[in-house]
Amino acid sequence: MKTTRRNFLRGAAALGATMAVAPLAFADSVPKGVPSWKQGAPAEDTLDTDPSVSFVYSTCLGCRSDCSLRGKIKDGVVVKLDGNPYSPMTADQPLPYTTDPKEARKYAGKLCPRGQAGLQILYDPLRVQQPLKRVGKRGENKWQAISWDQAYKEIIEGGNLFGEGNVEGLKAVRDLTTPINPEAPELGPKANQFVFLAGRIENSRSELVKRFVNNSYGSINWFEHTTVCEQSHHIATANTFAGKGHMKPDFENAKYILNFGANYGEANFPMNGLSRKLGNFRVKGGRLTTVDPRFSVSASLSDEWVPILPGADAALALGIGQWILDNKRYDKAFLEVPSKEAAAKKGEASWSDATYLVRSDNGKYLRGDDAGLGGTKDDYVVLVGGTPTLAGKADAADLFGEANVNSVACKTVLQLYAERTKEKTLDEYAKIGGIPKEQIVRVADQFSSYGKRAVADFYRGPVQHTNGFQSGRAIAILNLLVGNVDHVGGYQSGGSSLSYMGDKNGKYQVAKLHPGSVKMTGIRISREKAKYEDSTEFKKNSYPAKRPWFPLTGDVYQEVVAGVLDGYPYPAKILWLHMGTPAYSIPGVKDKVIEGLKDTKKVPLFIATDIILGETSMFADYILPDVTYMEQWNALGSPPTILGLVADVRQPMTHVFPQAKSVENIFIDIAKRMGLSGFGDAGFGPGMPLNKEEDWYLKLVANYASQYGKIPGSTEQEQVKYILDRGGVFDAAGAYDGNLMKNKVASLCTLYAEKVATTKDAMTGKNFEGIPLYKPVVNAKEQEIKDDGYPFIATTYKQSFQTQTRTIACPWLTEIQPENFVEMNDEEGAKLGLKDGDMVKVSGATNKNGVIGKLRLRPGIRPGVVTASVGYGHWNYGSVDTIIDGKTVPGDKTRAKGVNINPAMRMDDSIGYVCLEDKIGGSCSFYDSRVKVEKAK
Amino acid sequence: MGKRYAMVIDLRKCVGCHACQVACKSENNVPLGVNRSWVEELETGKFPNVSRHRLPRLCNHCENPSCLNVCPVKATYQLEDGTVLVDYDRCIGCKYCIAACPYDARFINPERNTAEKCTYCHERVEAGMQPACVNTCITGARVFGDRNDPNSEVFKLLATQSVAVSKPETNNRPQTYYIGADEKALRPNLLEIVGGEK
Amino acid sequence: MPTVHFFDTPHEIYWGLLIALYFYYTGMSAGSFILTSLGTVFGIEKYKKVSKVGVLMAIVLLAFAPLHLLFDLAQPGRFYNLFLHVSLTSAMSWGVYLLILYPVDLMIYAWYLFRQDFVQGLNKGGFKAGLYSFLLFGKKDMSAAALANDKKKAKLFGTLGVPLALLVHGYTGFILGNVQARAIWHTPLMPIIFLMSAMVSGTGLFIIVMMLVEKFKFGRIGEDIRALIADIANLMKWFIVVDGALMIIYFIVLWYSSETGYAAGYFLLHQEGWSFLGLENGLGMLAPFLILLSKKARQSLPLVTLASILTIIGVLAMRINLVIGGQKIPLTGSKIIEYAVSGRDLSIGLGIGILALVVLTWLYSVLPMNRPGAQEKESIPVSKGVAQ
Known part of the structure; x- marks a missing residue:
């Protein structure tokens, strides 16, 4: 045939x-x-x-x-x-x-x-195939193709590059001694005015670029995108599970999963493996409850759907907590254990702070040294039968109680939590959530009916809110109430990986192999991982700061952009955007970001590495053609859904456009041209060159071999080949250890976030809350956002066949669904006189022009909510005509279909340049914006 | 009994991701705009009582295929294992098979200009592999194998689960069996489609 | 219960205008032949006047009909496979040999009808004489025996032609009727409905053609022909009655059949209402029927012409409604499948139509259309015929 x-x-x-x-x-x-x-x-x-x-x-x-x-x-x-x-x-x-x-x-x-x-x-023919330099103004989408040599020369040396006056290049900005602001030396040297911002940058690629930015160039400003994703989830999880930022149910053995806003089967990663485990879970009879205002795929595969109002997850979780406490359905044996040793006696690996005393005066745990019990500052204090006792000395302690110790009023953590859950009645929680009280009770009952095999999981949905961190914590704590941590069928930290950087016992401790490494100093332009109280500004102005500071989180994507555009705490000179599109992805500020990026005073030099002319990279001065993930190297681990050992390798399958260059090779080239440390013939040290990306990655793969120890082959080369021939090191066996997971948190898990409770909000001077709470939507100045006249809450989600960008270039995917929709409850739409298929305008208080999309009415959207899937509504990504060297490359209009609802969301106009945000976890608020929907004219 | 291939699709596992659809395109170089396999999905109910139902579709490799009967040149033929195939060299492109298939499973490949449909990835199956859609189905909802082999997963599922086929009223005897399929998804609500039911 | 469909996997309508036209042409060929065979085969004397006009029309319509099919093939170069591989389970395969036998029979039949006139025309000289001489294949015998043989053979092949005509159109009814997937098609009445509507449209077209032939061949439409037309119009009325009755039966059973059948009926009444009720059955059937009810109208050439044109349009609408409408109702998915005729198909359809008209006109002008009661005097220039 x-x-x-x-x-x-x-x-x-x-x-x-x-x-x-x-x-x-x-x-x-x-x-x-x-x-x-x-x-x-x-x-x-x-x-x-x-x-x-x-x-x-x-x-x-x-x-x-x-x-x-x-x-x-x-x-x-x-x-x-x-x-x-x-x-x-x-x-x-x-x-x-x-x-x-x-x-x-x-x-x-x-x-x-x-x-x-x-x-x-x-094989997208619209990929950027050669370095491009803008001709005309930023964003006009007119370019000239230039050689790499010219690109490097101009970026490094600067000069009158665009006929608009002198532009400082990488060389001029790299001043490691002169402070940016002599009056505020803590901000660091001028080199910090080079800002590297990545959308997605994969592990091991990020280390190489950090090596360049932080340790060779000497700028502290290296960022990725996490807050636009789900950072508050990580921060909330880490503040509950001893620094583990990502936990997942043990799907194989769990009996009940309470899913708060994670898009199983669509987006929650690893989408592929997670979907598979979910299918098996269901066929085996596992019960699933999904909390989501949208009838998601996960909800559709659930036994019960809780169609909560966006932002009310903390109310539901606290309501569940209240019911569990009231009905004594918590795992007493787990919670009352105050130490590792005591836990071990009960067959537990982790233990909790439920019994620890917290001081009412400063929000710290009461420590052994201030209790007069002869302990040290590392000892926690509990009550045993009402008597203060060092935690290490008790096998079990009082869960509830309060005491004056050394005339300091203290309460146990569980007491504080119980009081918090009781600040509102179940009826009040139900009202906040827009769900029946009976449903809260039913879910609480079910959740606490499966012992340690019930898990409360969450991801992006509950945390991309102004109260995201606290909502995430409220959910995470439910797991502590049923004591499922580290247990088979419980909440677990996932499989293991190998350290590609060889940090512990790798053959090459790559980070250390950096002769002449520069120590970066100063304050990040996003003000993250730093305290406002240490700044000169604070000494001058006290509270509030001009913009929020983020001492408890990192990679605050939207505030990097806002910092650059607002020139706060200092102006930037060079912005390097890698595989990122803040104008497309940050809610509420599309126009602001574009306007700012076009301003050569705010961003004197704007360089982008991208595979295509993206929504934001199109405003750059230079676009350097990166390679796609099928043409590059990486060394990666796996998310916690997957058990066993996964140490993945990414390696090139081909190289389609000869002039495209991986960002690794670009930075290696630049470092060598600038003579920076850590790169070049002796980049790793004498006789150990770092002249091309393979010099980096083959060492990382060799680290896999040396740590795993079971790779056949007598030479490093043979072992590396063995690994590359299989795409990594995998070992599915040994996920369990009796009743416990093999990989454990095995640490103190905390209902009380001491670090949070003892940190001040730079905008108010008040401490953050250590016990999670429900809070309405607020701006950075803690003013409640009501936005009357905007009756809907706008949300987004991701479908299984699109991601934010990239995938819009795939006709196989766009033909599944050529455009997305503004989705609304059918009955509500009918009441508004709207019909399925109408073109509607979605607008908000800070974007009156709004966005326009096609309406889809469906019963599976909670009334009061509109949603649109992401990945559509592109204004570039190859969808528009581009002029290169005076010739027009026609755009592919199919890529512009549908609507991106993000720009209709709310800007925080109390500080400008950003969406509403979570000041603890740093997350962008994606699900708090009030909008109105009307027929488009 | 001889070998008889069939497919079981366990909709309890299906997340409606469309991986099968894209895998088929990729494996078989199926042009845009036409599909050998695709996934339908509907949502029904009234808030908050709602359900979503998915239905991956493909050629049913019927026991008594309409397409085979109507082909005037016998370009459509059936192997002993039940696989219904098209001889692309013989097909004249009269489209009678397309009109006659009750499942919309066929189309004219605009590149080849012949009738075409799912082949169960015949070459792969012959070489001991699974059809591309089955291989890639991320949840394992699609199961392919010998309906007559008691050791096959297909046999076991057919033996132990309640299954349904699309349009059993035709005399086609379709061989795609769905576990947990919704009636509305199996058969379009024609009256509603033609405007006779709001 | 409100139901929302998330993905619309596109399906197209593959059998479009050309297939409808194919059915339409074969139908009119069969219809006009059966009508005009009444004289030769059934000995109804007055119809002998129109046998020749009818047979030429039947031949040309049939010769052009399969062109639609050919152009509709995705692989037209492989049409010969139809002859190499016979499939007894496929109605389409049944038709392959009918599509050859029927026109061959008609041509032989026609030859016997025309032979005498060919011989007589030999003395005209010029192109026509050459053509006639060629077409005679040397059989110039004008003896009484030979003429009697002509009649006998004409009757024989004409008689053979009747069942062939019934089959050649009836099989197209099976093509649709055998498709169980589509309720609109899947009825045992389909072959008969196709035949009866073919009789209606074949008659309608024939009346118009005959009038044109009479007008241009003999300069006027004589009383005998007027009487015949009134007669045929009366027949047409009865054809419409039978066809209409069949449609009503078809529709009633469809309405009370399965869910798909009822939906199909609903669809015909509503979405396709203007075409099904308005064009096909109102304008195309009821209106001509009402016109033809009156004897006076049947004797009025303009009214009969009007009625004929209406039937021609009506049956075309019927073919389109059945063939295309039958595919608009989806088998999977959630939406009516829309059909828009492609420019290519439309041009091919028009092209074939014009070509058939040219060939038919040419045949009428070059062939001796002598009939009982009228002899050709001189030939009409071809160009004039075309211009009409």
Whole structure:
């Protein structure tokens, strides 16, 4: 039977016009000898077992999950992407790690639609194929193609680059001695005016770039994007589970999962493995309750849907806590244990602070040395039968109680928590949540009916709020109430990985191999990981600060941008944006960000590394063509849903555009040209060059081998090859340890966040709360946001076949659903006289122009809420015509379809330049904005 | 009994991610705009009592396929294992099979200009692998195998679970079995579609 | 219960205008042939006047009908596979040989009808004489025996032609009727409905063609023909009655059949209402029926012409409603499948129509259309015929 020859992916064919024009525009960079899909692509009957195809094992980045990937290559063309059959990320029963790769051809792991469509990102003809320098004003989308040599020279040396006056280059800004502001020397040297901001930057890539920015160039301002994602989840989790930022249910053995706003089956990562585990969980009879204002995929697979109002998760969690306490359904045996030793006697690995006394005067735990009990500052104090006792000396202590110790009024943590849960009645909690009281009771009853095999999980939904950290904590604490930490079927910290940086016992302790490393100093432009009280500004002005400070979190993406645009606490000179699109992703400030980035006074030099002209990178002065994830290296671990050992490798499958360069190689080149430390012929030390990315990554892979210790091969080279041939090191075995997980938190887990309670809000001078609470939506100045006249709360979510960006370039995905919708409850829409398919305007108090999208009415949206999935509504990403060297590259209009609802969300106009935000966890508020919806004219 | 391939789709596990749909496109180089396999999904109810139902569709490789009967040139044929295939060299593109298939499973491949549909990834199956959609199904909802082999997963599921097929009233005897399928998803509500029911 | 469908996987309508036209052409071929065979085959004398006009029309319509099919094939170059591989389970395959036998039979039949006139026309000289001479294949015998043989053979092949005509159109009814997936098609009445509507439209077209032939061949429409037209119009009335009755039966059973059948009926009454009720059955059936009820109207050439045109339009609408409408109701998914005729199909349809008209006109002008009661005097220039 004859079959057609495989053609260039249909997507590219659909872009026939651009295909024809794009290479002309890049006339001097037409790929020579680089196979594209059109040439020599195989037929559909080229099987995985066909010896003419080869495989490259790598790691996906179709979304954030980092699933293990395998590329099938025929005649130099990547023709298909599958999951890696060796990896527990992509297979329930992975192949034994020792399986010969030849044998592994017969098997493939599982991969979601985003992952498989990666081919269309790789071979996207609209990718940036050569360094581009703007012609005309920022954002006009007119460019000239320049050589790498010219790009490097201009970026480093600066000069009158655009005929708009002198621009300082990397060299001029790198001043490690002169303070930015002599009156506020704590801000650090001028070198800090170079700001590197990444959207997504993967592990091990981030270390290399940090090496450049922090330790070679000497700027403290290296950031990634986490607060626009789910940072408050991590911070809340870490403040509950002894620094572990990410926990997940043990899906294999849990019996009941209470899911607060995590999009299982759609986005919550690893979407692929998590969906699989969810399916097994359900078929085995596990009960699932999902708390979400949208009838999500997770909700649809649940036994019960709790359609809560956005932002009310803390109310629900505290209500559940109240019911559990009132009905004594908590795990007394777990909670009353005050120390590791006592816990061990009860078969527990972790223990809690439920019994610890907290001082009412300063919010600290009462310590052994201030209780007069002969203890030290490291000892906690508990009550045993009402008598203060050192925690280490008790096997069990009083859960509730208060005492005056050394004339300091103290209460136990559980007492404080109980009082907090009782500040409102269940009826009040139900009213806040917009759900029946009976439902709170039912959920609390169920949650506390499965012993340690019930888990309260959460992700982005409850935490991307102004009260996100506290909501996250309120949920996390539920797990402590049922004592499921570290238990089989409980809340657990996941599998293990190997340290690619070799920090502990790796062959190459890469971070240390940096002769001449510079020590970065100063205050980050986002004011994170620093206390306002230590600043000169505080000494001058006291409270409030001009903008919030974030002593308890990091990577406060939106405040990096706001800091740059507001020139606070100091102006920036060079902004380097890598694989990020703040204008698209930060709620409420699209126009502000674009306006600011266009201003050459606020951002004198703006460089972007991107694979395409993105929504924000299009405003840069220079766009340097990065490679896609299928053309780059990385060394990565796995998220906690996946048990066992996963140490993934990402390695190039091909290199489609010869002039594209990985960001690693770009920084290596720049460092060498600038003569910075840690790069070049002796980058790691004498005889250890760092001249290309492989010099970095092969060391990282060698670290896997040296730490795992079971890789066959007598030389490092052989071992590295063994690992690369399998895409990493995987060992699914040994996830459990009796009734406990093999990997444990095995630490003090805290209902009380002492560090938080003892930290002040720079905007008010008041301490944050150590026990979670429900709070209405507030701005940075703690003023409640009411926005009367805007009856809906706008939310977003992610579907299984799109991610924020990238995937819009995949016709396989856009044809599943060419555009997204403004989704609204059907009955409510009918009341407003709106019809399914109407074009509607969604606008808010700070964006009266709003955004326009197509309405979808459905019963599965909570009344009072509108939502739109992310990934649509692009204003660039190849969707508009681009002029390069005077020639027009036509855009692909299909990429502009649908609506991005973020810009309609609320800006925090009390401080400007940012959305509403969580001052503890740092998260952007995605689910608090009030909007109105009306028929578009 | 001889080998008889069938597919069981366990909708208790399906998350409606469309991985199968894209895998099929990628594996079989299916052009844009046409699909050998796709996923339908509907939401029904009245807030807060709501449900969502998914239905991955593909050729049912029927025991008595309409498409095979109507083909005037016998380009559509059936293997002993039940797989229904199209001889792309013989097909004249009259589209009768497309009109006759009760499941919309067929289309004209605009590149090849012949009728086309799911082949159960016949070449892969012959080589001992799974169809691409089954292989990639991230939750393992799609199960493929020999309906007559008591050791096969398909047999076990058919033996132990309540299954449904799409349009059993046709004489096609379709071989895609769904566990947990919703009636509304299995069969379009035609009266509503034609405007006879609001 | 409110139900929202999240993804619309596109499905198209693959059988479009060209297939409807194919059915339409074969139908009119069969209809006009059966009507005009009444004289030769059934010995109804007055119909012998129109046998020739009818058979040429039937041949040309049938010759052009499969072109639609050919152009509709995704692989037209492979049409010969239809002859190489016979499939007894496929109604389409049944038609393959009918589509050859029927026109061949018609041509033989026509030859016997025309032979005598060919011989007589030999003396005209010029192109026509050459053509006639060629078409005679040397059989110039004008003996009484030979002429009697002509009649006998004409009757034989004409008689053969009747069942072939019934089959050649009836099979198209099976093409749709055998498709159980689509309620609009899946009825045992389908072949008969196709035949009866073919009789209606074949008659309608024939009346118009005959009038044109008479007018241009003989300069006027004689009384005998006027009487015949009134007669045929009366027949057409009865064809409409039967066709209409079948449609009513079809529709009633559809309405009370399965959910899909009822939905299909609802669809025909509502979404397709203007086309199904208005065009197909109102304008195309009821209106001509009402016109033809009156004997006076049947004797009025303009009114009969009007009625004929209406039936032609009505049956075209019926073919389109059935073929395309039958596919608009989705088998999966949640939406009516919209059909928009492609420019290509429309041009092909028009092109074939014009070509058929040209060929038919040319045939009428070059062939001797002598009939009982009228002899050709001189030929009408071809160009004039075309211009009409």
